[in-house]
Amino acid sequence: xxxxxxxxxxxxxxxxxxxxxxxxxxxxxxxxxxxxxxxxxxxxxxxxxxxxxxxxxxxxxxxxxxxxxxxxxxxxxxxxxxxxxxxxxxxxxxxxxxxxxxxxxxxxxxxxxxxxxxxxxxxxxxxxxxxxxxxxxxxxxxxxxxxxxxxxxxxxxxxxxxxxxxxxxxxxxxxxxxxxxxxxxxxxxxxxxxxxxxxxxxxxxxxxxxxxxxxxxxxxxxxxxxxxxxxxxxxxxxxxxxxxxxxxxxxxxxxxxxxxxxxxxxxxxxxxxxxxxxxxxxxxxxxxxxxxxxxxxxxxxxxxxxxxxxxxxxxxxxxxxxxxxxxxxxxxxxxxxxxxxxxxxxxx
Amino acid sequence: xxxxxxxxxxxxxxxxxxxxxxxxxxxxxxxxxxxxxxxxxxxxxxxxxxxxxxxxxxxxxxxxxxxxxxxxxxxxxxxxxxxxxxxxxxxxxxxxxxxxxxxxxxxxxxxxxxxxxxxxxxxxxxxxxxxxxxxxxxxxxxxxxxxxxxxxxxxxxxxxxxxxxxxxxxxxxxxxxxxxxxxxxxxxxxxxxxxxxxxxxxxxxxxxxxxxxxxxxxxxxxxxxxxxxxxxxxxxxxxxxxxxxxxxxxxxxxxxxxxxxxxxxxxxxxxxxxxxxxxxxxxxxxxxxxxxxxxxxxxxxxxxxxxxxxxxxxxxxxxxxxxxxxxxxxxxxxxxxxxxxxxxxxxxxxxxxxxxxxxxxxxxxxxxxxxxxxxxxxxxxxxxxxxxxxxxxxxxxxxxxxxxxxxxxxxxxxxxxxxxxxxxxxxxxxxxxxxxxxxxxxxxxxxxxxxxxxxxxxxxxxxxxxxxxxxxxxxxxxxxxxxxxxxxxxxxxxxxxxxxxxxxxxxxxxxxxxxxxxxxxxxxxx
Numbered sequence: 001x002x003x004x005x006x007x008x009x010x011x012x013x014x015x016x017x018x019x020x021x022x023x024x025x026x027x028x029x030x031x032x033x034x035x036x037x038x039x040x041x042x043x044x045x046x047x048x049x050x051x052x053x054x055x056x057x058x059x060x061x062x063x064x065x066x067x068x069x070x071x072x073x074x075x076x077x078x079x080x081x082x083x084x085x086x087x088x089x090x091x092x093x094x095x096x097x098x099x100x101x102x103x104x105x106x107x108x109x110x111x112x113x114x115x116x117x118x119x120x121x122x123x124x125x126x127x128x129x130x131x132x133x134x135x136x137x138x139x140x141x142x143x144x145x146x147x148x149x150x151x152x153x154x155x156x157x158x159x160x161x162x163x164x165x166x167x168x169x170x171x172x173x174x175x176x177x178x179x180x181x182x183x184x185x186x187x188x189x190x191x192x193x194x195x196x197x198x199x200x201x202x203x204x205x206x207x208x209x210x211x212x213x214x215x216x217x218x219x220x221x222x223x224x225x226x227x228x229x230x231x232x233x234x235x236x237x238x239x240x241x242x243x244x245x246x247x248x249x250x251x252x253x254x255x256x257x258x259x260x261x262x263x264x265x266x267x268x269x270x271x272x273x274x275x276x277x278x279x280x281x282x283x284x285x286x287x288x289x290x291x292x293x294x295x296x297x298x299x300x301x302x303x304x305x306x307x308x309x310x311x312x313x314x315x316x317x318x319x320x321x322x323x324x325x326x327x328x329x330x331x332x333x334x335x336x337x338x339x340x341x342x343x344x345x346x347x348x
Numbered sequence: 349x350x351x352x353x354x355x356x357x358x359x360x361x362x363x364x365x366x367x368x369x370x371x372x373x374x375x376x377x378x379x380x381x382x383x384x385x386x387x388x389x390x391x392x393x394x395x396x397x398x399x400x401x402x403x404x405x406x407x408x409x410x411x412x413x414x415x416x417x418x419x420x421x422x423x424x425x426x427x428x429x430x431x432x433x434x435x436x437x438x439x440x441x442x443x444x445x446x447x448x449x450x451x452x453x454x455x456x457x458x459x460x461x462x463x464x465x466x467x468x469x470x471x472x473x474x475x476x477x478x479x480x481x482x483x484x485x486x487x488x489x490x491x492x493x494x495x496x497x498x499x500x501x502x503x504x505x506x507x508x509x510x511x512x513x514x515x516x517x518x519x520x521x522x523x524x525x526x527x528x529x530x531x532x533x534x535x536x537x538x539x540x541x542x543x544x545x546x547x548x549x550x551x552x553x554x555x556x557x558x559x560x561x562x563x564x565x566x567x568x569x570x571x572x573x574x575x576x577x578x579x580x581x582x583x584x585x586x587x588x589x590x591x592x593x594x595x596x597x598x599x600x601x602x603x604x605x606x607x608x609x610x611x612x613x614x615x616x617x618x619x620x621x622x623x624x625x626x627x628x629x630x631x632x633x634x635x636x637x638x639x640x641x642x643x644x645x646x647x648x649x650x651x652x653x654x655x656x657x658x659x660x661x662x663x664x665x666x667x668x669x670x671x672x673x674x675x676x677x678x679x680x681x682x683x684x685x686x687x688x689x690x691x692x693x694x695x696x697x698x699x700x701x702x703x704x705x706x707x708x709x710x711x712x713x714x715x716x717x718x719x720x721x722x723x724x725x726x727x728x729x730x731x732x733x734x735x736x737x738x739x740x741x742x743x744x745x746x747x748x749x750x751x752x753x754x755x756x757x758x759x760x761x762x763x764x765x766x767x768x769x770x771x772x773x774x775x776x777x778x779x780x781x782x783x784x785x786x787x788x789x790x791x792x793x794x795x796x797x798x799x800x801x802x803x804x805x806x807x808x809x810x811x812x813x814x815x816x817x818x819x820x821x822x823x824x825x826x827x828x829x830x831x832x833x834x835x836x837x838x839x840x841x842x843x844x845x846x847x848x849x850x851x852x853x854x855x856x857x858x859x860x861x862x863x864x865x866x867x868x869x870x871x872x873x874x
Binding site: 037039046053148156184185187302 | 382388389395396397468469471472473528529532533536551552553554579580581582583585586589590592593595715744745746747749750753764767777784787790791
């Protein structure tokens, strides 16, 4: 166990090193940060002085070694835009993203497990077919479109009048297809302070209302994937011998489905889930941009737009770290769920 | 005694208002506004940008400010007088206090100008000012090296800072007045001005909260907004959605594609005006020999249909241009019109010996100006009609300006707004003979050079007689038009939108710094 963790620690360091090297190598293509720091009419001599001050005129190796040396002391430099250490900037934006990811994960788990299991148990029921159809649509619509449609429907509101408005039933049907809006269209309102840089949206109904639309948009990407995955695994498990035996033994269907079958179904789901949480962090960039959710995704996009190289590099390194950590956690959980898996790779 | 009277009067006033107005009207009014970006710093000398100037107008006051029709309106300076060719004397307002409580005096003006002369972004603009001296507590004198006609234009950039507040050292031993581009300076996180709004809370990239300054000097201002919350929403669709759903009350800019949507919504008000930012293409004479021939340059100008671009591509959200100076600027010549004439263009190309055309490269940004990439495509298509093959490349702005500085293409797009709201600025940056040592023609990607015009502009900048000066600058504009120095396309329009109960129209101007201190909200709708 200890040996495994130490090995993973080295993995993490290696990943971070490679990412930082790549990020540094492409920085020349990210644009000129000085351009973003000064007004248009500032003369070239002033720009050069600033470029010198920022150390941008040094050769690549010098710049990288300086960065790496500081990074070993957890000093990742100053953001050009925020004028603060990049780690502080990221730490301030991280809780918003983590809350969004947490809300999305809860949504995915609460919906995908029952729907997936149901459509595996009753593959031919019309409801199962409906879920499968919707999930195909869900997976093929890009997240920013989902987000804009959700905003139009539930934040601004849409009033359709396809039915006659002068009759009672027509009015009723019109109301049914129209939406009122009223949901917050952007941002996270006034989150409540918890501790440090952590402000939460989970403390009140009002706070939660800000979370709903972004979380639903973000979930729309992953939800179909998980429903289909759980359904496919469950179908396979239901064919296996031990389920047949359990049935023959006369165990109640609930016990078979939700205890014996589900347990084995979840193994690959956990693996995929762990990797997908990393992907989820990447998708937050799109969702956060449309909803102007003040998390690291939005921060990263702004950093790219303004060529804030130190912030870009730090973000990429930290995301690399998050990926390594989630993968390690997945491996640990996997060992707990399935005792035949040994982390050190030795047979049991 | 006088003080007591005013106090008594205001107490009675308050009592009467409280008695007559409904409780709803007494509630605090809040303006929630969304811009595409928030100010990058609270140090107003750190960067010369729209966001910083907007902040300056909210938390500070300039000595003078522009009215809608380019007149000067006294703010912290009440009177000014040209003493001799190189000296201007200004009287500054009495009884003004800073947010910190310090009184505002002539010394603060001196201190502020000296700091501006140290700021990398402002020092070039303030170059002509040699020194500023405080004659007495409420009088300052500006001394220039040479006669300088634009001192009042500069005064719109002088937002006196609280010199006492910004003097001394921080706990870390840094000077409080230092200007730091990349790092944490005292001035970038602390603010004390004389303006109508005090910054109460700021989370960069998330929001800035403002509160009306209780001791604001301008008691005649009709402004009645108690609090302002400024949120940056960079995504166009979200900014519009936030306004239409009632999450915010005021947005800018309004993207041209959504103008109709905003116009047709009953709950919101849309205001547009013709702007002052000229969008143009340079034709690089160093890279393409053909561009040295005036006839070829003219052919290019004749081949491009500015009105078509403004009408169809920009959906009327632009004013077609044939010169750099917009209406209202001293150099503007109303008789210069876009000269789209395809036959004439072909004829000129033939005369110059290029009937079969030639091949050029073109670059434009794709996220800097309204519809920038589409405009470049349209221009390329129009040039194809005179047999010019265009190899077009569009880039995000972060990468574009590096290419622009390297003059990487034969034709490059630029949008320019004159920082001084003066015609000479266009020539100095866009069409003056490029000279790296003096910085002249810094953005002249056409390498067009006419020393006579440079001399004329230099002379105009020493001319105190404004009527004579205007004549000179109009001459320059005419010459640039005749010689087809570049291809002007249009002035980009400006658009703002607000909830209907905010009367934004009176506080807006083409400089795009709404004077929010004077913004009025109708209380009944709150």
